[in-house]
């Protein structure tokens with residue numbers, strides 16, 4: 223049993239370091255922009271420079287597993303080194319790996335990422351709920367047991383997600399809302415912030431805001447079918463979990479979107495930038511300055 227839950231560690235990190243996650247995505251283009259070779263050696267230089275610049279200042283670092291997996295076993299070995307270096311320097315590491323499968327297989331994924339004895343153990347992972355949130359139970363259990371966190375995709379930042387995530391169920395809720403509701407239930411017993419989070423892109427529609435005029439609120443009832451494409455009207459009240467907010471920067475999301483998309487749940491938002499911050503490298507000083515600018519803008523937007 224871990225000493226502290228991921229929720230508690232997340233609160234501490236966000237309070238001490240500010241609301242920011244920086245993605246470690248060794249894209250071909252990013253490697254070239256830094257004058258690096260598009261291979262494991264180039265990716266290693268890229269990732270370790272980001273770790274050197276940011277791991278002792280930024281609350282959460284988020285390696286994107288795909289960019290490592292593409293190099294085969296050498297890429298996975300690099301991912302292990304990056305995770306270890308980032309955690310040693312004090313950042314929480316959220317592995318963006320979006321796993322999901324039948325429960326018995328999810329258990330193996332949970333062992334891979336959330337069992338502290340695994341070579342690839344991280345603080346938290348992203349998971350895909352599209353085989354049913356219930357199929358992810360072994361991941362939630364492993365997280366509870368070892369103080370890990372799980373971020374469930376609900377409203378992703380890409381436009382293609384809309385057709386699936388905003389589809390309406392027979393009970394009138396969107397698929398996304400039903401995922402949000404299941405994650406809310408998982409956090410019900412938590413003392414302090416729960417460890418089960420959501421992924422909600424900065425580019426999605428407005429949440430169901432308590433500050434909306436009453437006349438407008440009515441249109442967001444669960445049986446309503448006329449929500450425009452700009453309003454997902456998701457209800458995050460009582461979630462009591464952290465929310466990873468990708469889509470910031472390169473995909474067009476801005477700090478001023480946080481309130482619109484998350485409403486009062488903005489308190490535990492973790493806005494996430496990958497390419498935009500990396501584009502300021504390879505200078506360590508410039509990377510730090512970019513992270514400082516981003517965290518200050520997000521902090522200000524969350525406070526507003």
Ligand SMILES: O=c1ccn([C@@H]2O[C@H](COP(=O)(O)O)[C@@H](O)[C@H]2O)c(=O)[nH]1
Pocket residue numbers: 245247286318377378379380421422423468469470471472473494495496497498
């Ligand atoms: O809804 C989602 C979920 C995950 N991502 C991931 O975040 C980064 C975004 O990179 P940028 O360079 O900041 O656009 C990337 O790893 C995605 O796989 C997301 O974009 N949207």
